[in-house]
Amino acid sequence: MDVPRSGLENFIFTFFNAEVAQKYLPDLLQGLVITAALSVCITLSGVLIGLLLAMVRSSGKRWASVPVVMFADVFRALPPLVLLMVFFFAFPFINLSMSAFTATCLALSLVLAAYAEESIWAGLRSLPVGQREAARSCGMTALQALVYVQIPQALRVAVPPLTNRVISVIKNTALGSVIALSEVLNIAHSATSNSGNPTPLVLGAALYLLFFIPIIALARWWLETTWQYKR
Amino acid sequence: MQDILDNFFNWDVFVQVFPFLLKGLWTTLWLSALVIPIGLLSGLLLALWITHTRSRTGCWIANVYVDFFRAFPPLVLLILIYFGIPFTGWEIPKVMAVCVGFMLNNSSYFCEVFRAGIEAVPKGQTEAARSTGLTQWQTLAHVVIPQATRKVLPDLMGNCIEVVKLTTIASVVAMPELLRVARDAQSLVYNPSPIILAALMYLALLWPLVRWISVMEARRK
Amino acid sequence: MNPATILEIVGLEKSYGSTPVLRDVNLRVRQGELVSVIGPSGSGKSTMLRCCNLLEVPSKGQIVIDGVDLMHPNTNVNHVRQRIGMVFQQFNLYPHLNVLGNVTLALRKVQGKSKEEAQVLAMQALESVGLAHKANSYPGELSGGQQQRVAIARAVALKPQVMLFDEPTSALDPELVGSVLNAMRALRESGMTMLVVTHEMAFARAASDKVVFMDDGYVVEEGAPEQVFGNPIHARTRQFVSRFTEGG
Numbered sequence: 001m002d003v004p005r006s007g008l009e010n011f012i013f014t015f016f017n018a019e020v021a022q023k024y025l026p027d028l029l030q031g032l033v034i035t036a037a038l039s040v041c042i043t044l045s046g047v048l049i050g051l052l053l054a055m056v057r058s059s060g061k062r063w064a065s066v067p068v069v070m071f072a073d074v075f076r077a078l079p080p081l082v083l084l085m086v087f088f089f090a091f092p093f094i095n096l097s098m099s100a101f102t103a104t105c106l107a108l109s110l111v112l113a114a115y116a117e118e119s120i121w122a123g124l125r126s127l128p129v130g131q132r133e134a135a136r137s138c139g140m141t142a143l144q145a146l147v148y149v150q151i152p153q154a155l156r157v158a159v160p161p162l163t164n165r166v167i168s169v170i171k172n173t174a175l176g177s178v179i180a181l182s183e184v185l186n187i188a189h190s191a192t193s194n195s196g197n198p199t200p201l202v203l204g205a206a207l208y209l210l211f212f213i214p215i216i217a218l219a220r221w222w223l224e225t226t227w228q229y230k231r
Numbered sequence: 232m233q234d235i236l237d238n239f240f241n242w243d244v245f246v247q248v249f250p251f252l253l254k255g256l257w258t259t260l261w262l263s264a265l266v267i268p269i270g271l272l273s274g275l276l277l278a279l280w281i282t283h284t285r286s287r288t289g290c291w292i293a294n295v296y297v298d299f300f301r302a303f304p305p306l307v308l309l310i311l312i313y314f315g316i317p318f319t320g321w322e323i324p325k326v327m328a329v330c331v332g333f334m335l336n337n338s339s340y341f342c343e344v345f346r347a348g349i350e351a352v353p354k355g356q357t358e359a360a361r362s363t364g365l366t367q368w369q370t371l372a373h374v375v376i377p378q379a380t381r382k383v384l385p386d387l388m389g390n391c392i393e394v395v396k397l398t399t400i401a402s403v404v405a406m407p408e409l410l411r412v413a414r415d416a417q418s419l420v421y422n423p424s425p426i427i428l429a430a431l432m433y434l435a436l437l438w439p440l441v442r443w444i445s446v447m448e449a450r451r452k
Numbered sequence: 453m454n455p456a457t458i459l460e461i462v463g464l465e466k467s468y469g470s471t472p473v474l475r476d477v478n479l480r481v482r483q484g485e486l487v488s489v490i491g492p493s494g495s496g497k498s499t500m501l502r503c504c505n506l507l508e509v510p511s512k513g514q515i516v517i518d519g520v521d522l523m524h525p526n527t528n529v530n531h532v533r534q535r536i537g538m539v540f541q542q543f544n545l546y547p548h549l550n551v552l553g554n555v556t557l558a559l560r561k562v563q564g565k566s567k568e569e570a571q572v573l574a575m576q577a578l579e580s581v582g583l584a585h586k587a588n589s590y591p592g593e594l595s596g597g598q599q600q601r602v603a604i605a606r607a608v609a610l611k612p613q614v615m616l617f618d619e620p621t622s623a624l625d626p627e628l629v630g631s632v633l634n635a636m637r638a639l640r641e642s643g644m645t646m647l648v649v650t651h652e653m654a655f656a657r658a659a660s661d662k663v664v665f666m667d668d669g670y671v672v673e674e675g676a677p678e679q680v681f682g683n684p685i686h687a688r689t690r691q692f693v694s695r696f697t698e699g700g
Binding site: 139141152 | 532606
Binding site: 011014015073074076077078079080081082083085086089090093094095118122171172173174175177178184185189192197198201202204205208209212213216 | 234235238239298299301302303304305306307308310311314315318319392395396397398399400402403410414417422423426427429430433434437438440441442445448
């Protein structure tokens with residue numbers, strides 16, 4: 001093997017080593033699949049749970065809204081990594097073991113649900129009272145008014161901040177590497193240690209960016225086109 | 232129930248590890264106190280640059296920087312810096328790796344918040360200030376920035392809370408902040424109560440702030 | 453022949469905390485009548501109207517709509533509300549649905565009509581207010597007067613027994629008021645029973661069968677328009693209407 005001479009060649013050989021990259025790319029791509037699967041699970045369950053919680057809170061009953069508010073407060077105050085560790089390291093002690101995937105999904109879904117509930121609730125509160133009154137006045141039940149009139153409008157208000165929050169939360173899937181989930185970062189880090197070359201880390205970072213940048217751009221475009229009222 | 236008490240809320244373990252966790256909390260606090268101002272300042276400068284520069288390329292570069300580091304998962308960034316840089320021959324100290332990683336990440340988020348605030352200040356404010364003879368910098372310092380900051384205070388506060396929560400990733404590079412200490416304690420006593428105690432301490436630290444933000448946001452509606 | 457009583461209010465009282473807003477209100481609306489309720493701000497007219505479909509819950513009293521006691525514990529309020537149409541000052545059209553969607557929503561979800569059936573009924577209602585050609589527009593694209601007429605169509609489509617109007621033209625620019633009042637007149641021609649809270653004195657005088665003057669939570673005086681406007685009995689009524697009529 002030729003020894004590189006110039007500083008730049010050295011840099012490329014270290015951080016952008018084609019040979020090492022080729023060797024570990026398949027594993028990294030598998031890790032990316034895990035990241036993607038995790039992101040989808042978290043987004044769907046987090047937003048759904050948050051929506052349900054906001055609907056429960058809108059009933060106005062104290063026994064319903066107080067627990068929801070407490071949930072939202074606690075899961076926005078706790079660092080996600082702490083939650084992950086509680087689920088993965090602490091729960092087995094009370095006979096509730098779970099896989100790294102489940103722990104990551106559970107922890108991040110609950111975090112997203114807390115933020116989603118707050119965003120949707122803010123959306124519901126921003127609606128003029130007359131909307132609910134108009135719906136109830138023609139005989140709709142409280143649930144029908146929520147589903148057909150209030151929530152569609154609340155979502156329009158909530159979706160922009162919520163989209164940003166979803167992206168933030170799913171970036172935290174990288175935390176799964178701390179509990180040995182085989183997602184991209186974990187594989188990249190071990191590959192770097194095994195090969196003694198940081199190219200896998202650089203490649204892993206690049207894969208993350210390739211995954212997230214299109215999502216962010218898509219989200220921005222989607223927000224601008226679908227979620228504005230026709231004037 | 233007894234199971235939960237023994238494993239999660241074991242009083243003896245609590246008493247045993249509390250002093251260590253307290254040290255960890257201290258690390259979390261000074262780490263936060265270090266990276267938050269850096270993030271705030273760099274974010275503010277970036278936002279000022281983006282909103283006031285006449286150079287289109289300069290603006291574009293700044294925007295790319297912000298979008299880039301908002302798309303980059305913070306843990307990946309930290310690991311890349313901490314484990315990658317040594318390959319260039321330079322041993323980077325933990326604190327520096329954490330600070331650089333956090334700065335790159337936070338400045339982007341704070342920039343977005345400040346930018347929204349600055350753009351929300353009516354142009355008439357700047358015009359009025361300049362017509363009384365204030366320089367560009369004076370106008371910014373005494374008229375624009377104070378108003379911008381006041382408008383986005385809840386969002387700024389929210390971001391600060393995020394930074395404090397983010398300090399937990401420093402545990403991955405073995406910085407002795409609260410989570411790391413708790414994890415080490417758990418392995419020693421073979422009981423997860425330290426982690427639960429650490430969680431409770433984070434709650435005690437951050438819940439009041441979260442509540443305060445909710446109240447502030449509700450008040451301004 | 454005495455037309456049947458559609459809406460009867462007996463001894464209605466309402467307080468917010470310790471502040472009384474309605475004190476012993478009694479009112480009767482017969483089938484096909486248009487009854488206007490006038491009075492100064494704070495007289496309780498809107499509150500009384502909103503009690504009629506239980507948007508406000510009375511503290512005391514009885515409200516009977518077409519024989520159904522609204523306050524009775526067994527009464528299914530959602531069912532009764534289908535027979536009461538309400539038109540609001542702020543229109544309250546659903547911005548996320550187009551005009552047709554606004555009118556068909558309750559037809560489909562509350563009355564369980566099929567999509568095609570609902571559409572036919574909705575278009576009929578929109579025809580009656582002259583806005584069938586705007587079926588695919590969104591509320592944000594319509595003028596205030598048009599929005600209010602769509603709101604009327606939305607209520608009328610459910611074929612209610614009685615229509616309640618809460619200051620329907622107060623939020624409109626003056627030049628748009630006429631179109632809404634015309635729609636209301638047309639509705640009356642078709643035989644609808646209407647209870648209208650309004651500041652439009654000319655309309656109240658010309659179009660009503662009965663005018664009710666409220667002040668400070670009471671019904672002060674009621675009667676035919678010529679009597680209430682032209683020859684009021686009570687001093688307070690006289691004081692109020694004199695502001696709107698020149699020379700008695």
